[in-house]
Each structure stands twice: as structure tokens, then as C-alpha cells.
Amino acid sequence: MEEQYYCCRYCKKDFVPKRRKVQKFCSNSCRVSFHRFKNVGLAIKSTELQIKEKEQGTSKVKVDEISTAGVANSAIGAGIVEIAKNIFTPEENKPATKGDVLKLAASLKRYHQIKNLPPNLMGQIPYFDLHTNKLVYLGNRLSFKS
Known part of the structure; x- marks a missing residue:
């Protein structure tokens, strides 16, 4: 200091x-x-x-009012945008609908083969059961001819 x-x-x-x-x-x-x-x-x-x-x-300015023409123009513009999105968006990039999900569920089988697991000692192939959510072994991989 x-x-x-x-x-x-x-x-x-x-x-x-x-x-x-x-x-x-x-x-x-x-x-x-x-x-x-x-x-x-x-x-x-x-x-x-x-x-x-x-x-x-303080001078009064005319306030924009909602008019039917303005509402119609915005509705037409939004419709054109939606149509353009539908036309230019590839099918695989579109969002899934409820119908798509139902088709997929109908096409699923109960048992799906697990390809990265080897067969068990009895030669049965591993499958995943969608209803029970468990691993099951089905069928014989080895067939013996007599």
C-alpha cells in the first residue's frame, strides 16, 4: 500500500x-x-x-389481420411440402406405420436359428423361441442312412 x-x-x-x-x-x-x-x-x-x-x-400502424386468403395460402404451402416429402423420400427412409409393424409381426416365425452357436452333442441345432424367449435345440443335424 x-x-x-x-x-x-x-x-x-x-x-x-x-x-x-x-x-x-x-x-x-x-x-x-x-x-x-x-x-x-x-x-x-x-x-x-x-x-x-x-x-x-405513436403513429398508428395497421396490424396484420388473419384473413382467409392467408390461411388458405399457408394450408396450400404445407400440402405442397408434404407431397414433395412423399415424392422425394426413398421408401426405406420413410417412417414405419402401424400396418408395416403388423406385417412384420405376421411374417416372423416362432423359432429363429442362432447361427453363431454350434450344435449340441446330439447334433441338434440351436434356435431362439420368440414366445418363451428361451434357447431351444431342435431337429437332428446328422442323419444316418441305413
């Missing part, structure tokens, strides 16, 4: 700086008052501009 006195730029009193070595004002109130005083010219100009803007803004 310095023991040297400084002169406040706003109130012109001598003070010892508290927070740092080079301090221009003795207090926060002097600092704020100085900047308000310094910017008085700018403040007056800005308030005059605000007053002019308010005067110009």
Missing part, C-alpha cells in the same frame, strides 16, 4: 488509495458521479433521440 496522497478527480479531496496503487477517485460514489457528469452531453442527446422515437412510434 502506498502512503502517498492522491487527489480525487471529482471532489478534489486528498485520499490514500485503498485497493490499488493508482486510484483516481476517493470512493465509488465519486467515480459514478464523475462518469455521469462527464457523459451529460451524451445522455441529453440519447434522451432527445428516445423522445423523437416515441413520438414517431
